[in-house]
Amino acid sequence: MNLWGYLFGSKRKDGAPLPQIFFTDTLSGKKEIFVSQRPGLVLMYTCGPTMYGPAHIGNLRPYMLSDTAVRALTEAGYQVRRVINITDFGHLVTDGDSGEDKMTKGLRREKLALTMENMRTMAEKYTMVFIDDLAALNIDVEHISFPRASDYVSEQIAFIKTLEQKGYAYRTKDGVYYDTSRFIGYGKLGGIALESQQEGARMKAYSEKRNPADFVLWKPDPRLGWESPWGRGFPGWHIECSTMSRSLLGQELDIHMGGEDLIAIHHNNEIAQSEAISGRTFVHYWMHNAFLTMGGEKASKSVGNVVYLSDVKEKGFHPLALRYFFLQAHYRTPLSFSWDALAAAASALERLWKLSSEVAEEAGRTSAPSEARDQFLAAVRDDLATPQALGILWDSLKSDEYAPEEKWGLLEDAEAHFGLCLLNPPVTKARALAELPADIRELVARREKARTSKDFEEADRLRKELGDRGYHVEDSPDGPVIKSL
Ligand code: AMP
Ligand code: ZN
DSSP: OOHHHHHHOOBOTTSOBOOOOEEEETTTTEEEEOOOSBTTEEEEEEOOOBSSSOOBTTTTHHHHHHHHHHHHHHHHTOEEEEEEOBBOSOOSSOTTSOSOOHHHHHHHHTTOOSOHHHHHHHHHHHHHHHHHHHHHTTOOGGGEEOOBGGGGHHHHHHHHHHHHHTTOEEEETTEEEEOGGGSTTTTTTTTOHHHHHTHHHHHHHTTTOSSTTOEEEEEEOSSSSBOOTTOSEEEOTTHHHHHHHHHHHOSOEEEEEEEGGGIIIIIHHHHHHHHHHHOSOSEEEEEEEOOEEETTEEOOTTTTOOOBHHHHHHTTOOHHHHHHHHHTSOTTSOEEEOHHHHHHHHHHHHHHHHHHHHHHHHHTTOOOOOHHHHHHHHHHTBTOOHHHHHHHHHHHHHOSSSOHHHHHHHHHHHHHHHOSOOSSOOOOHHHHHHTSOHHHHHHHHHHHHHHHTTOHHHHHHHHHHHHHTTEEEEEETTEEEEEEO
16 A cells, blocks of 8 residues: 555545545455555556457456446546556467467367467457447446557567566576566465465476476467567466556556456466566555356356357347346355346346436436435445445435435436446337337237247238237347337
């Protein structure tokens, strides 16, 4: 924590003191009051996905976390500078320097030759999908930097060279390694005792490693990669985050985020690299999200229990239903995904939209302060307690204690923190369909069933029947759209 900021407090540009915000820091293991290094400015880095396929909805959870934190900080008066890196080339080694590289796997899946050009093209394709997915979740992508690791190779080489000059790196026939025994306090984040017990296997594969936890900084490859003082090859996976965060945000970050699987190795390695060079605290607040699980297990491509945002949309859900689903759980709690749970979130959001439309009308979109607003802000500022904040929102909207203007004021705050389109709810198909008479809905459903089971004759007959009743059906990529004639 920044002592100066702690003693003297941070001020907004208008001179008003910033409200207190608390975050749980993985390093101290405690909930801490947040103080930025520079008054009113927050430097935030979130580890990005590897672009070997579309990001599954579990992969999206860290960016929901950073977006929720950004909204809370921005509403409190901070300016936030944020970076999400894009891992767009393979390292021919994984997290623990063993197994197959994800990008190589991705190219094989797409039946593409292992070339640098194909790697970059595949990565760009999935980067676009990723950014579109974030935008669909109402994450403000316009104000996020998405640096590509392949654009920072010379900086990564320079970083490794400095580590070598400072005596933190050594060469073996398998490449350049970081010497973790040289870094005092290595593994301080989350405690990696368990991890090092599993290192035996790695030690065998890379027998020239001096210590079990040592990790690769440069991996030679005679066929591919970039030229370097250590021959052609690739930077190790961990170095890109240390390098790009330094290039874009500086040597000390306020907040660094990612999924909890990154704590043991990746983030400890980032600390070892960055602090060896700067001699300063690399990150002041480490924040990690718990997993999204499916069928009791971490959702992951290797297990195969994954769902993509495209699946969510194909099933007719609004992407914001997924956003609502995420907000129902605290970021440090595992979140169990099922289609039923998503359907429940979707219908809750539909009800919220309906309620907010009513309040908009009653209050004429004028807002007033209330105790509920204070409680709501206290909840989101208390380590982003979104489930509690949602509870306060629901209770207050349903209560007779609050005037419509007070409810509208609360909705304005809720929208700023949640990004659920509460102030201008979209007209969704579910709502439009729900507003049709029951017998018409029944005809639409029967026609949809006939159409999906390719009984086009029956589908056409039902379309005609609907037409006779005054309703016109159009098929769109995400379901039928009904218009009254
Ligand atoms: P990767 O592409 O595997 O590097 O993952 C990108 C981000 O998603 C990292 O921050 C991971 O920690 C996170 N992540 C991966 N799987 C899950 C999951 N099932 N639930 C939550 N976060 C995850
Ligand atoms: Zn990282």
